[in-house]
Amino acid sequence: MDGELFKRYAEFAVRVGVGVLPGQTLMITAPIEAAEFARCCAQAAFEAGARDVHLRYEDEKLARIRYQNATEEALCDVKPWVERSYLDYVESAGGTSILHILGEDPEAFLGLDADKINRARQAARSALKTWRSYTMNDRVAWSIVAVPTDNWAKKVFPGCAQEQAVEKLWQAIFDVCRVTGGDPVAAWRQHIETCTAMKEKLNALNLRSLHFTSGNGTDLTVGLAEGAVWEGAASTTPQGQRFIANVPTEEVFTAPHRHRVDGVVYGTRPYVYNGDLIEDLWVRFEQGRVVESGARRNAALLKTLLDTDEGSRSIGEVALVPASSPINRSGLLFYNTLFDENAACHIAFGDGYPGTVQGGTELTQEELLERGVNHSVVHEDVMIGAADTRIIGVAGDGRRVTVFEDGVWAL
Amino acid sequence: MDGELFKRYAEFAVRVGVGVLPGQTLMITAPIEAAEFARCCAQAAFEAGARDVHLRYEDEKLARIRYQNATEEALCDVKPWVERSYLDYVESAGGTSILHILGEDPEAFLGLDADKINRARQAARSALKTWRSYTMNDRVAWSIVAVPTDNWAKKVFPGCAQEQAVEKLWQAIFDVCRVTGGDPVAAWRQHIETCTAMKEKLNALNLRSLHFTSGNGTDLTVGLAEGAVWEGAASTTPQGQRFIANVPTEEVFTAPHRHRVDGVVYGTRPYVYNGDLIEDLWVRFEQGRVVESGARRNAALLKTLLDTDEGSRSIGEVALVPASSPINRSGLLFYNTLFDENAACHIAFGDGYPGTVQGGTELTQEELLERGVNHSVVHEDVMIGAADTRIIGVAGDGRRVTVFEDGVWAL
Numbered sequence: 001m002d003g004e005l006f007k008r009y010a011e012f013a014v015r016v017g018v019g020v021l022p023g024q025t026l027m028i029t030a031p032i033e034a035a036e037f038a039r040c041c042a043q044a045a046f047e048a049g050a051r052d053v054h055l056r057y058e059d060e061k062l063a064r065i066r067y068q069n070a071t072e073e074a075l076c077d078v079k080p081w082v083e084r085s086y087l088d089y090v091e092s093a094g095g096t097s098i099l100h101i102l103g104e105d106p107e108a109f110l111g112l113d114a115d116k117i118n119r120a121r122q123a124a125r126s127a128l129k130t131w132r133s134y135t136m137n138d139r140v141a142w143s144i145v146a147v148p149t150d151n152w153a154k155k156v157f158p159g160c161a162q163e164q165a166v167e168k169l170w171q172a173i174f175d176v177c178r179v180t181g182g183d184p185v186a187a188w189r190q191h192i193e194t195c196t197a198m199k200e201k202l203n204a205l206n207l208r209s210l211h212f213t214s215g216n217g218t219d220l221t222v223g224l225a226e227g228a229v230w231e232g233a234a235s236t237t238p239q240g241q242r243f244i245a246n247v248p249t250e251e252v253f254t255a256p257h258r259h260r261v262d263g264v265v266y267g268t269r270p271y272v273y274n275g276d277l278i279e280d281l282w283v284r285f286e287q288g289r290v291v292e293s294g295a296r297r298n299a300a301l302l303k304t305l306l307d308t309d310e311g312s313r314s315i316g317e318v319a320l321v322p323a324s325s326p327i328n329r330s331g332l333l334f335y336n337t338l339f340d341e342n343a344a345c346h347i348a349f350g351d352g353y354p355g356t357v358q359g360g361t362e363l364t365q366e367e368l369l370e371r372g373v374n375h376s377v378v379h380e381d382v383m384i385g386a387a388d389t390r391i392i393g394v395a396g397d398g399r400r401v402t403v404f405e406d407g408v409w410a411l
Numbered sequence: 412m413d414g415e416l417f418k419r420y421a422e423f424a425v426r427v428g429v430g431v432l433p434g435q436t437l438m439i440t441a442p443i444e445a446a447e448f449a450r451c452c453a454q455a456a457f458e459a460g461a462r463d464v465h466l467r468y469e470d471e472k473l474a475r476i477r478y479q480n481a482t483e484e485a486l487c488d489v490k491p492w493v494e495r496s497y498l499d500y501v502e503s504a505g506g507t508s509i510l511h512i513l514g515e516d517p518e519a520f521l522g523l524d525a526d527k528i529n530r531a532r533q534a535a536r537s538a539l540k541t542w543r544s545y546t547m548n549d550r551v552a553w554s555i556v557a558v559p560t561d562n563w564a565k566k567v568f569p570g571c572a573q574e575q576a577v578e579k580l581w582q583a584i585f586d587v588c589r590v591t592g593g594d595p596v597a598a599w600r601q602h603i604e605t606c607t608a609m610k611e612k613l614n615a616l617n618l619r620s621l622h623f624t625s626g627n628g629t630d631l632t633v634g635l636a637e638g639a640v641w642e643g644a645a646s647t648t649p650q651g652q653r654f655i656a657n658v659p660t661e662e663v664f665t666a667p668h669r670h671r672v673d674g675v676v677y678g679t680r681p682y683v684y685n686g687d688l689i690e691d692l693w694v695r696f697e698q699g700r701v702v703e704s705g706a707r708r709n710a711a712l713l714k715t716l717l718d719t720d721e722g723s724r725s726i727g728e729v730a731l732v733p734a735s736s737p738i739n740r741s742g743l744l745f746y747n748t749l750f751d752e753n754a755a756c757h758i759a760f761g762d763g764y765p766g767t768v769q770g771g772t773e774l775t776q777e778e779l780l781e782r783g784v785n786h787s788v789v790h791e792d793v794m795i796g797a798a799d800t801r802i803i804g805v806a807g808d809g810r811r812v813t814v815f816e817d818g819v820w821a822l
Binding site: 051062081 | 450
């Protein structure tokens with residue numbers, strides 16, 4: 001891996017991704033395999049004026065041992081200190097930002113009890129409810145970036161030797177994250193402008209619904225929440241801190257109405273849930289809820305996801321990504337949602353973002369539900385865009401507008 | 412490294428070292444380099460009936476970046492969640508034990524501002540005051556074991572290539588921790604019996620003071636605390652959980668009187684403090700307090716340690732280790748106190764153990780001070796035993812007893 005690009009990627013993650021402000025404490029989570037990158041980010045944060053850096057390491061192999069051996073009762077018993085470990089910083093002078101470094105084995109939990117894992121993760125998310133309301137409402141700046149780890153690289157490049165696979169995955173990440181040119185900051189400034197322009201076009205249309213069709217059988221109508229607004233690329237905290245929640249990001253997205261989604265949709269990319277792969281999924285919606293579902297691989301795991309809670313059967317996000325995106329053009333399947341969701345249009349089962357309806361971050365949970373914004377402890381993106389995807393929108397004035405044709409923007 | 416011994420060492424650490432009980436949560440701290448060993452300990456803990464395992468990874472290289480870049484104010488600002496992350500488990504049903512896995516670079520913080528680091532570490536220890544009272548009073552079972560890391564191994568075996576150095580350090584650790592024979596559990600049962608017998612002999616003498624002399628110039632009188640009792644090898648919690656606080660351990664130890672230590676003592680092994688080495692130290696005591704000190708290397712760092720707080724200039728522990736100990740016989744200098752303190756008699760600047768005076772765990776801090784037990788946020792062992800060390804004790808009945816002759820037990 002190119003050491004200079006490695007450093008630029010870390011600097012970009014800290015300065016633009018999370019956009020750390022002088023005097024802030026930067027929290028970092030990282031798999032232990034990504035220690036070198038995490039330290040490089042810590043150094044970059046101090047150089048950007050951070051007051052301090054707190055790094056929490058994660059270990060999927062240990063998580064697997066726990067999922068295998070601990071009882072569900074123990075796994076679901078998440079102690080108060082866990083949420084305090086976030087809130088202590090967000091509530092203190094100077095505030096905080098958080099950078100999540102990902103490097104997941106797509107099959108880390110293969111063969112384990114999926115229901116047990118799902119309930120354990122649900123408990124872990126519920127225990128972070130207050131903290132999650134900070135990130136879901138953009139009240140703290142947050143960003144997710146990825147670095148290769150051994151098992152992930154082998155899944156993406158199964159024909160390569162270990163070292164070569166990691167090397168190739170680094171190159172792929174540098175490419176699709178606009179680092180390869182050597183000036184990710186400038187490349188991203190340009191990219192954010194493009195996304196922002198598209199977002200403004202969509203907002204001007206005041207769309208009420210989107211109708212997705214594709215040769216694969218997809219025929220899905222997604223009604224939008226009341227006052228839905230399109231977001232994309234950069235986000236901003238109430239204090240004016242600009243950040244990019246996902247690196248890479250190619251999507252513009254908004255809030256569907258949780259009761260107004262109907263039809264059938266086919267997944268177009270494998271999708272990793274709780275450390276295992278779901279392939280060739282399909283779901284049928286009626287009045288916003290999934291009433292039928294299936295998959296060629298791991299149909300039961302998909303059902304586990306949909307059964308998580310009251311809101312996990314409805315969608316909280318619809319996102320448009322043209323087939324011309326760098327991730328799709330790379331021809332790679334990343335087996336990681338952070339990348340694969342940016343190769344194709346997608347929907348997310350579960351929680352919606354308050355910021356995707358007008359004035360939403362000021363609304364109560366009840367008011368958001370009233371507007372049609374979904375609520376759940378999960379938020380899981382599944383890819384539905386294909387090379388021939390057509391999307392017809394119905395605008396605020398009743399006019400029909402072709403939004404996508406042959407998988408790309410038609411606006 | 413021998414995979415079978417690796418596994419037995421982990422099982423020993425969990426089952427005998429910390430002695431985890433069924434239904435307990437085991438906390439583990441480990442450097443990220445020791446992940447494989449930490450996971451092996453987690454697996455062993457579940458097999459021993461643990462309810463859950465929580466593993467916190469540490470990273471000295473990140474700590475170095477923080478010490479270099481963060482202000483002292485930021486470093487000393489330890490948030491409440493840190494102590495809660497221990498207390499949440501100790502206060503919950505089933506209780507907890509803690510296993511600390513060590514693998515420190517002896518010179519991790521070489522060249523940094525020692526005073527700043529000392530104050531940061533003092534703040535970190537102060538923030539754990541309640542938790543530390545659990546471990547210092549043996550109210551939770553705790554154990555420290557070590558595994559090789561790259562920089563540590565290179566310091567111990569500077570003439571070897573990296574991989575060979577690590578391999579040799581594994582072998583040395585297996586040897587001195589009684590793992591090499593393949594049955595550490597039985598070997599330790601025997602060893603604990605031997606230590607216990609010696610401890611009982613010493614307690615029967617009801618010693619009031621010890622006079623250390625050696626050809627290196629050491630001439631030190633250590634008066635003992637009122638009601639001092641000798642401890643060693645295994646400890647026991649009030650709930651009856653037996654554990655070995657340090658692996659390896661070759662010492663029997665007790666509480667000096669914080670006002671009754673006089674004379675000069677010379678260090679006999681280099682000593683690592685806050686990630687840097689102090690070599691050839693000497694100190695002179697008057698009425699329990701160090702009034703003069705020096706060292707061939709890092710005399711200023713020694714002064715930093717002694718200046719930490721009111722109690723850091725007095726000693727809280729005196730420990731007897733014969734020159735025949737496996738660590739001393741190995742001929743190795745480990746540059747790690749966990750090992751080096753078990754090669755030679757030592758004293759500890761700072762905090763004393765309440766359990767080393769009669770009924771001490773039931774006494775208040777004031778009552779302990781009254782008995783002569785020292786108090787400080789630090790507890791730092793320095794090695795003072797030599798091959799010719801002689802120790803003359805004064806027994807409760809006024810009789811003079813030769814405790815050590817030519818560096819080994821004379822009882």
